[in-house]
Amino acid sequence: MTLIDAREIAADPLSTARLGEAGLDYRVIDMADDLAAAAFARAGERGFLNPDPAPEAVAEIREAFAARRNIGVFDPASTGLKGVPVATVNSFVTPLTVPGGTLDMWAVSAVTVNGTHRRRGIARNLLEGELRSAVAAGAAIAGLTVTEATLYGRYGFGPAVPVSTFTVDARRAGWAAVPSPGRLETIEREQLAEALAELHERTRVARAGQIPGWNRRWRQLAGLAAADERGRNVRGVRYLDEDGVMQGVMAYTLEPLTGAFGADLVVRHVIGTTPEGMRAVWGFAVNHDLVRTVTAALRPADDPLPLLVADQRAVQNVVHDHGWLRILDxxxxxxxxxxxxxxxxxxxxxxxxxxxxxxxxxxxxxxxxxxxxxxxxxxxxxxxxxxxxxxxxxxxxxxxxxxxxxxxxxxxxxxxxxxxxxxxxxxxxxxxxx
CATH class of the missing domain: 3.30.1050.10 (SCP2 sterol-binding domain)
Known part of the structure; x- marks a missing residue:
């Protein structure tokens, strides 16, 4: 299958005109331009409440976004942060797993508007411009993940992929699952990034809603991103079956308790490609010595974790929206x-x-x-x-x-x-x- 390349779609003319009438400049960013790429990265990180990125972090962002169409909105009247956009958005086309196959999806990301420029129609023009661009590209569906759930329904997006966040009282939960043959082993963070990428790609076509990952995403989860000051806290474990084939992986951190010896185990990402692999990595977390709680976000609604423990009441399950879709055709x-x-x-x-x-x-x-x-x-x-x-x-x-x-x-x-x-x-x- 040949995917549409979002970078071939020009900046939306209507949004360009509307924002131009408001004294703003809406345009595609040339990520080959050092200054433009650094400014776009800085605006995006600020929009998500992160520190300004260091040069090595800019390089990582630039590499990841090189395959995307990146758009910035600029205020020519601003005399403050020179060359830094007041709003951002980017998009790329990716295979979305659907029941029985895949469908090319126009993925919208990096939607930010600076607090100095709220209520000026910028977000509306960013989102409407993305929809028009998706239609121009021939995409049948658009999608995004959201930090604020109340913003996107007005543009026709619906919360199609609910996920669970689990919090396990590990001292109370106990373990009731059938043991998995094979073995668990601790791995280096570089190995962890590779394992996450491999197993995600191996499993994503089996479950609707998933999309392919990319190098920066796995390096972030493995604690290898330049901007991750606590990256060295990330640990990894993988499960190998009886034939030595990797069938499970978990990235996690141990957050020390205050006033007591022990930790809360925070799962950054977990994948099991077989039932045995899933049981093995969950068992590692729940049965970890000196751990008070285990938390894990972005889990499928049918994740077996509550059925693996002896006391299901020790598992809190909060279901919330995550993947939003918008049918266009x-x-x-x-x-x-x-x-x-x-x-x-x-x-x-x-x-x-x-x-x-x-x-x-x-x-x-x-x-x-x-x-x-x-x-x-x-x-x-x-x-x-x-x-x-x-x-x-x-x-x-x-x-x-x-x-x-x-x-x-x-x-x-x-x-x-x-x-x-x-x-x-x-x-x-x-x-x-x-």
């Missing part, structure tokens, strides 16, 4: 995935931007493949594009959306039929930020 998106049950239904979709608007007949055969066509008949269900995007991967129930009033005119029976068709074998997951 209904026929292309709905036919890109497979389904678990037959369905014949007419869905009327409303979209404030018009990209997905229409009345669509979705017919799913016994083989799980779908056909989509416009249909002028009376719809069985009406929903906004954000609701359809939320449903897309099968990680959020149609029956729940119906109760919430987001599936309008749908009967309970229709919602159940949608759930039967859309549900995925395993819960969707997105175990990284992008």
């Amino acid at each position: 209904v026929p292309a998106a709905l036919t890109a995935r497979t389904y678990r049950a037959p369905l014949d239904i007419v869905i009327a979709v409303t979209d404030p931007y018009g990209y997905a608007s229409g009345s669509w007949r979705l017919r799913i055969g016994q083989d799980g493949t779908a056909a989509v066509a416009e249909d002028a008949g009376v719809p069985d269900v009406e929903m906004g594009v954000a609701a359809l995007s939320t449903l897309y991967l099968g990680g959020v129930r149609a029956t729940a959306l119906r109760v919430a009033g987001l599936l309008r005119t749908a009967s309970k029976e229709a919602a159940v039929e949608i759930d039967d068709a859309f549900r995925s074998i395993t819960a969707p997951a997105l175990t990284i930020w992008y």
Whole structure:
């Protein structure tokens, strides 16, 4: 498959004009330009409340962003930070795993607006410009991960990939899982980065919602990023099966307790490619000597951890949104995935931007493949594009959306039929930020 290259899409003309009328300059950043790249990196780090990046950190950011289309918004009237954008966004096209295959997704990242320039329409023009650019590139879907959950619904994004954050009382939990054959071993941080990359790539196509990772992401999780002052605290362990094949890996830190000897174990990333691998690495964490709690974020909703311990009440599970999707082309998106049950239904979709608007007949055969066509008949269900995007991967129930009033005119029976068709074998997951 040949992916679209986001860098081939010019800065959105409408956002350029609108922000120009407000006295702002919206343009693509040339990451080959040393000063421009450093300024973009500085603005992005500040936007996420991080310190100004040192030169070696700028080099890492520059390398990671070289494959992306990077856009900055500049205020020519500013006499403060010369050459530093007051807002940023970047985008790239990546394979999104969907049930039964993959779909090219326009991934939006690095959305920041300086506090000095709030309420000036910048965020709106950044996001609307990305949607128009995605459509111009022929992408059927856009996606992002969010730090603030209330911002993106207005642009048609829906929370399609819920994830869990676990907190385990390790002193109380106990262990009840079947032992795993094979062995665990401690590894160096360089080995850890390589193991995370290898196992993520090996597993991402098996679970809807995942995307490929990249070198800087794995080096960050392994504590090797230049800006990570506490990187030396990161430790790694991997599980090898009876044949010596790596089937599990965990990156973690041990945070010392105050006033007592011991630590809280914080999982940075964990991957198990087999049930044995998953049990082995979770068992390592929960059974670690002198550990009070184990915390782990961005876990799939069906992670087995609560079932592995003797006292399930020792595991707190907070479910929250993480991966947000935005369908742009209904026929292309709905036919890109497979389904678990037959369905014949007419869905009327409303979209404030018009990209997905229409009345669509979705017919799913016994083989799980779908056909989509416009249909002028009376719809069985009406929903906004954000609701359809939320449903897309099968990680959020149609029956729940119906109760919430987001599936309008749908009967309970229709919602159940949608759930039967859309549900995925395993819960969707997105175990990284992008």
